Amino acid sequence: MGIKKHNAAIKYIGVFLLTASVLLTNFYAVRAEDTGTVGTSAQAAAVIEQNSGRVLYNKNADQELPMASTTKIMTAAVALKYGNLSDVIEVSATAAGVEGSSMYLECGEKITLENLLYGLMLLSGNDAAVAIAEHIGGGVDGFVELMNKTASELGLSHTHFDNPNGLPSDTHYTTALELAKITRYAMSMPEFVQIVSTKSKTIPWEGKGYDRSMTNHNKLLGSLEGCIGVKTGFTKAAGRCLVSAVNRNDMTLICVTLNDPNDWADHASLQNSMFQKYSQNVLTSTEMIIDKISVAGGMLGYAGVSPNKTYTFPVCENDSVSVDTNVDSENMKFPIKSGDVVGTGTVTVNGENYGNFELLANSDIDLARPSKGSFWNDMKNDIVYVFQYWLSMFR
Template identity: 35%
Template sequence: MKKILSIAFILVFFWGSIQKNLLPVFGADNQSPGTLYSESAVLMDADSGRILYEKNGYEQRPMASTTKIMTCILALENGKEEDIVTASEYAASRPKVHLGVRKGEQFRFGDLLYSLMLESHNDTAVMLAEHLEGDVETFADKMNQKAKKIGCRHTFFITPNGLDATKKTGENEQVHSTTAADLARIMRYCIKESPQKEAFLNITRTQSYTFWDIEKKRSFSCNNHNAFLSMMEGALSGKTGFTAKAGYCYVGALKREEKTLIVALLACGWPNNKTYKWKDTVKLMEYGLNEYEQKSLLEQGTFSLPETLVVENGQAEKIGGVASVPIKVKTIQDKTLLMRKGESVRVIYEGKTKLSAPIKKGSCVGNLKYIVGDCVYLSRPVYTAKSVKAIDYKWCLEKIAKQWTFTFPDNMVE
């Protein structure tokens, strides 16, 4: 019996050792930033839109007040700073965090943007939405349209403030939600692509702002709650969020060393873990700064192309000969991309291997594609360097005549 127990103990010990060795060590190499608190996270290169790292980055989750970056950019693009906004009864009834507006109170449109982004006031978001589109539902439709336009495929807005919400659409029930990847895309649009990107950055970087209602009866002070702005050199912008369903959320941007990085976090802990989002953000930003560098795609990529392509039915040097046309690669402006150390560029030719006459000089016959991972980041056209005419009756006669041309011997000439 003792012998059996000893054998069993040894087997358990070795099985535990095997299991330990089989378990992946997350973050053990330089291709991972290490363990994160967030259930969903993305690190994006804002210049190219390339996702450098993701953890469940395509899972749809509630995003709380990070919603307000979309509300803000739509307000900047479609509203006017000097517009007068009137608080409705519905806006005044929104829960905390709120500005505490009263029905009928009026405010300057531009002032409310600081209330929205610095203090994340829920009533302010509703006021802006109602002012721009008449009601929250119509504004949410505009939010969804904008999301799709900038490439978000798994985002559904119901509210302008990010409070947890569900909506029945047909037979399905949809949740106010996004993915970390889509949230990063929205932030990228706000800081890189929108015609109002500078205004967005100015608002979200403001540390404090004070304003009055139109009648000068009450004053309001707003303070920026984006602690990341003082955590890392080059911090650009960001927005926090929290609801019971979403947990702590954050999206932020940083620019340093010719790199612009975006971090998006969803479900990054629940009370009392308010600081987890800052730890994950710093960890991902440092990973991007340390492990990635700007590289020239043209310098990194190598390729080989045939000097010529065969041209069927093309005029050659002689009847029965093979016609061909030289091809060249069009010179275009080089593009840099944030790439991990040791990462390589694949260059493939996608195009025609044979042509059919007639061929005009400068005709595009294909493209050289520069691929990193699964994405094409640069495409260079390949074109013909000269024209090739098709075989016709006249050409045939000329070639036949040339082949049959001969000279008489001298003794046959009188």
Template identity: 40%
Template sequence: MRYPAILTAAILALLFCTSGAQAVRGELPPELSSELSAHAAAVIDVNSNRILFEKEAQKRMRIASLTKIMTAIVAIENADVDKKVTVGPGAVGVEGSSIYLKQGDQVPLRTLLYGLLLRSGNDAAVAIAQHVGGSLEGFAYMMNEKAAYLGLKGTHFENPHGLDSDEHYSTAEDMARLTAYALKNPIFKKVVSTQVKKVPWPGEDWQRRWKNKNKMLRLYPGADGVKTGYTKLSKRTLVSSATREGRQIVTVTLDASDDWNDSMNLLDYGFNQYHAAELISKGQKIAPLSKWRRSGLAMIAEKPFTYPLTEEEKGTAEVKPMLTYPVSKIKKEGMRIGIGRIYLKGKLIGSVPLISGVPKEETSLSDWIQVIAEVLGRSGG
């Protein structure tokens, strides 16, 4: 009989605030928005995917070589980076930035990725696309499939390099989300953080030396990526990233005449205005299991949950536990029995699995009220 489980879940739900599941965005500071040269911008916390700042962030715009972020991650995920790529005629003499490929060159895909992301080689982009996708059209299809998978609704790709095309566009927010995803890949992360790369080259007795075009790696303490871009129509575009005290932030600026300073100001804003807050700790009691009160079993967080908050937001997060396992069958510790959904400003920001566990100390009814208050962020102090 499942009624006890349903009843328990209902009672627990009443103890905590309920809300719809929506993304939480940072407040837009008007003074920072007006100071930016960028026509569109976004800032994202990489670990949580929280958008910390936005300016015209959903506007579809030309992105130039920021395209190569998608080119790189699609290639890394769909091919062996140590396999050699044979350069075809279509990759020779491509307009714009180049690493000067020659037809018949056999170059490891990993090396081409450095040429793509450090030197922004359009010829490298074409060689990669033809190797991974079979053709430029085939690879563009893969890029758009990945964009759809990531929920990038304001993005469409027609080529792997970002040269101007009317149906080739993205948004500041989409590029921020794409980059946050890509930076979780260790190969991508290593390449974009590299300032100088020396690579052996077929038919040459010396190594080629590629210096990263991204000046942010030298201008901003802790900078570790990502990509520059420019065409006559897109103007200057830039995706930057930096890590401080284990926390990584990404900024995107589109059509920005002063992109280096824009990016540094946005990174400062992200680090200074938002701080990682542990809303739930591993092993924390979320709610009691009333039927098993004598045995002391409770709903306990299986893992911690951390989220970037402003000073004003601290103490406002709420947790809603959901019991997903029949309470009558919960007879021991360590059983996965539910989900703790975390809300901020009434919007869902994440969840943690809940397991059965015995609290370290017995707690009276008044203490349970205090526990619930602490979980909700409503305790004094």
């Protein structure tokens, strides 16, 4: 991978400030809508990278569609946001009697929120969803308000929830891309990852002489390399819906398909293709020296400059990525101490701004003098300045 450094408006002054533009060439490109490399039978699909949120694959990803039990990704995320895993919940008759897929809760049964979440995500329990909603939201309606509030906080404008389990409703919908964003949010919670990556779980069953055993419906956990979740779904109205997350080589990809009759195979194909095409790259790191301040043209040494943020990004061979730095010479005050902000920088991918950061000095600069005048006058002054500096060391 080639790295080229382009200097912007370098001027010799008493304190020589280097403004650099670092161009990273031969990087890995990502198009916002990539449908040419691999196909899918899904009505809508999206693949995003977990860390950056970047869209790697997009097929009708903004089309509003029902999402069946993949709804429960948001249900679990809201439960983890507002509840405590150790909470003990008494199952109501309403929750125990809900239709559809079930973890077979019984009215009056006492069970922890943690175990309800396992039943929700492994067995797709609609009864678990209602029990959680009643506990966290004071009822299904209150919990649905929290779901929609969270969607709004995530900036989702094409998602609306009517219930916590995904049962059919005309105003219960999302898009492939927004469901991927919901999953990205949920996957930022370690407890969620722990639950959805579990292949099987045995929990106590109150009032029974045996335990409740649960096996995850997501068979990709055992068949797709690196799969760490997340959720299946099906209704006649929504068709087969599936969300998967796969981690390989320090990169996690989230794949969503809606109304896909061949979802297992499509996810394997999409995930494998995206991992083959894209890789995670460190664009900036707090340990990287990407610019420098030189005192008196370097005669008194240099102070390295590093970004205050680390940016990683999935890229492929056609991508254009640049990291541009600008030392703030106009407002710089001396002495400079290690950790002082001395400039700013930007990360640009294919002409679009991806991130901004500050530049921090890596070491102290105790003596420095602002420059005035012409090039030759500044050089003369710098020689005098250096001589005086060295003399001061022997006094």
